[in-house]
Every structure is written in structure tokens, then in C-alpha cells.
Amino acid sequence: MSNPATDLSQRPLRVAIIGAGPAGVYAADILTKAERDFEVSIDLFDQYPAPYGLIRYGVAPDHPRIKGIVTALHKVLDRGDIRFLGNVNYGRDLTLTDFRHFYDAVIFATGALKDAPLDVPGVDLDGSYGGADFVSWYDGHPDVSREWPLDAKEVAVIGNGNVALDVARILSKHADDLLTTEIPANVYEGLKKSPVTDVHVFGRRGPAQVKFTPLELRELSHSRDVDIVLYPEDFEFDEASDEQIRTNNQTKTMVNTLTNWLAEEQDTGASRRLHLHFLHSPVEIYDDAATPGKVAGIKFERTELDGTGNVRGTGEFVDYPVQAVYRAIGYFGSELPEVGYDERRGVIPNQGGRVIDEEGNPVPGIYTTGWIKRGPVGLIGHTKGDALETIGFLLEDRLNLPAASEPSPDAIINLLEDRGVRYTTWEGWKKLDAHERELGAAYVHGDPGLGELVRERVKVVDREDMIRVSRGE
Secondary structure, eight states: OOOTTTOTTSSOEEEEEEOOSHHHHHHHHHHHHSOOSSOEEEEEEOSSSSSOTHHHHTSOTTOHHHHTHHHHHHHHHTTSSEEEEBSOOBTTTBOHHHHHHHOSEEEEOOOOOEEOOOOSTTTTSBTEEEHHHHHHHHTTOTTSOSOOOOOOSEEEEEOOSHHHHHHHHHHHSOGGGGTTTTOOHHHHHHHHTOOOOEEEEEOSSOGGGOOSOHHHHHHHTTSTTEEEEOOGGGOOOOHHHHHHHHHOHHHHHHHHHHHHHHHHOOOOOOSEEEEEEOSEEEEEEEOBTTBTTBOOEEEEEEEEEOSSSOEEEEEEEEEEOOSEEEEOSOEEOOOOTTSOOBTTTTBOOEETTEEEOTTSOEEEEEEEOTHHHHOSOSOGGGHHHHHHHHHHHHHHHGGGSOOOSOOOHHHHHHHHHHTTOOOBOHHHHHHHHHHHHHHHHTOOOSOGGGOOOOOSOOOOOOHHHHHHHHTTO
């Protein structure tokens, strides 16, 4: 007679998803809604006390429409058929061996948290920063310093994606204009003291090849007391550019917006300027005799389009005096304990979401989805397609999965408590959510010139405070 505890045809399928950002939540949602004739039991783990991952810690606070994705994620987790367990660190609190003991399948949805490397001399100088690190700071990530050095008047941002524009917009925007958002108090105070006057954004290719979206671009023009500066010599289009403009409405919209700004450009005398440069490839970040070891400028080689939408160097070099450089050329996934890692792509090696070993064979019961599956490309919504593919393979493999030896939902809770892990729950998140909203409602600013401010929430930053509020301690 088969053992009901290990016979997958006789009990609910136990699945652990590591990562409670959009990728993890989408995977859980798709699995619960999949057409099937058996029950599923899903636990969604995250290393942070709060859910939502990239939405909470990777999206600029002045993005209310993108933040609206939280509403959809909240509805999924609030149904009650997916259990959230936060403040649980994979590799420290629980190992892969632990997960295999309690679950039939494990899905890694840990995303990509660190900056993609930029291989140029001077990248390690004082004043050279990763864009992802800056995003973590202004989004109140619980594991980064509360302080950020904002002492530069002239700043370079390298990259032409959405993160680069987010970084540039936050750097150039007046702190008071962020007070209606959930910006943490320490971030407001830091930005308020910033002496910045000029923020330069540099892209290697032309205006038709940018990676940001029309929404990101339009938001630049909404910043008060910030002039947008463009340069005619940067507006070059080749055959591939013309074809892209003709066939892609998004490219057409962005090119039209940029060329209209160029034609209508006026110096309003704003106290801050946001410069958009194209056809610049970074060569070196350098210091000088006056400030050895600290960023004093950045050198670029001018590029030109080669007819295919790619670029080649022209041999012309230009210098820009800046005191800080932000590298925003993309995110990169981190290696995880006990799981394979593709160092070139920053992903877990996989075939359609099935994790594979060094020989290319699927590892039974181990799956992946989201940016740690395919790399940090595409928009947040694209992770739904990833999740659908991964869940399809998991369901296909179901009866051949290595069955958990302790599939009871209570067993993992007992282990966490035995190990002293102060895990948080969905009910705990709702307590923290309510607390942050109360802080927003009670917020009083000290500048009478700002008028009445309505703040939806003030984000709690300190991890210990998050845990304490969530657990009612």
C-alpha cells in the first residue's frame, strides 16, 4: 500500500516559491488557477518582511501608475489560498535540503538585485555608484545604509533604460515635490540637501534605440523647475532606425516626443537641468590632482550608427566634468546556494523554467521564473509569460516529482519557530501596511510654503521596525 504522505496522487501538491515579487506572485496565482484535478498548497517565501519585491524596492516612489500593480498582487495574496512567509532568508534560515524535505517542488523567483558591471577604468573611484544601489536607497530597502552621499553639482547617469531615467529624475527633482509619495523621511532629508544643478544621461546608441518607455520619458517633463536639454548633433537616424520608427508605435512616439522637445527647447532659467545625450560610449571615469581618488569627470567616445541600428566608434572623444557617476546599464542576478549559476548571464541555468544541472539535465522538482530565469529584460508584466511556461512544465512533471517526506503545512512553521526565525505573514503585512498609511495620514511638514500635503503612506525602512510591527511585538 502506498504512503499517503509521499504519494502525490493522494494529497495536495506542496510547492514553495522563493521570492514574493511579481514573478513569484504571478507563478502562485497561475498555479492556483490552472486546470487540474488535484489540490495545491503553496507557500510564498521572501527574504524581506514585506511582499512585492521589485514593486516595493525597485520602482521609483513617484510612479503611482506602476505602483498600482500592487493592487493586483494584493488581491492575489488576500484570497487566502497562498501563504506568505516573509523575513525568511534562503541559504541562511532554510537550505535547499530543507525545502526538498517539506515541498514536492521549489520555484526560484528571486529576481535580479545588483548592477550589471561596467568595464571601464575608474569605475571604482569614490563617487562612482551603481544605479541599483541608489534605487535601493531611495526606495527604503531595509538592508542598505540610511545615508547617501549627495554632494555633487554635476552628475552623469550612464544608460538609456527605465532605471536610468528613474535615477536621473529622482536626482534632478526637488525633494519637496516627492513629499506626496511614500518616500522615506531619511531619503527626503538627503535629497533636500542635494546641491545638484545638472544631471546628464548618456546612451551609447541613438534616439530610436533607447530602451526606456514613453511613460518614463513623458514623466521627465513633469518635474517642476527642471529644464530638459537636448543636442542636435545627437539626433542621428540610419535605415534600421527609420524602419523601427515606421513599424513600432512605441519608438515612433518616443522619437516624436524627443524631436519635438529639441525643436521647442527653451531655457526657462530653471535651477536644475536634465541633459539627454545620445551616441556616447563611456571610455573612462577619472579623477584629478585636486581630488585624487574621487570622480572628477567622465570621458566618452562619440559613436555613429552603422545602418543596422548598432553603433561604431568615431575616434572623437569628449570629456564632461562631473563629480558623480551613476551606472544604470541594467540589473544582474545573484548566485544562490546549492543552485547552478550562469555567470555570463546572471541567471539560474534552465530550460523553459526547469532548472538544469551541469550536464544540461533537468533537476527534478526545481524550477525558476522571472528575471533569475531569463535575465532582467522586459517590463514587469512580461513575467506572467515566464510563470505560465514554468508552471506548465511543473504540472507536466507532477507525478514524477520527488515527493516531500514532511508535506504537512504545519511542519515548516514548526521548523522556523524551532530555529528562532521571526517570520512574517500576510496578516502581518496588513498590519505594517496600515501602520505606514497611519504615518502618512499623520505626516506634518515644517514648510508653510508647501501647503497641505496628502500622503498615502510613509514607508518604514528599518528591518527590525518592520518585523516588530508585522509581528505585533
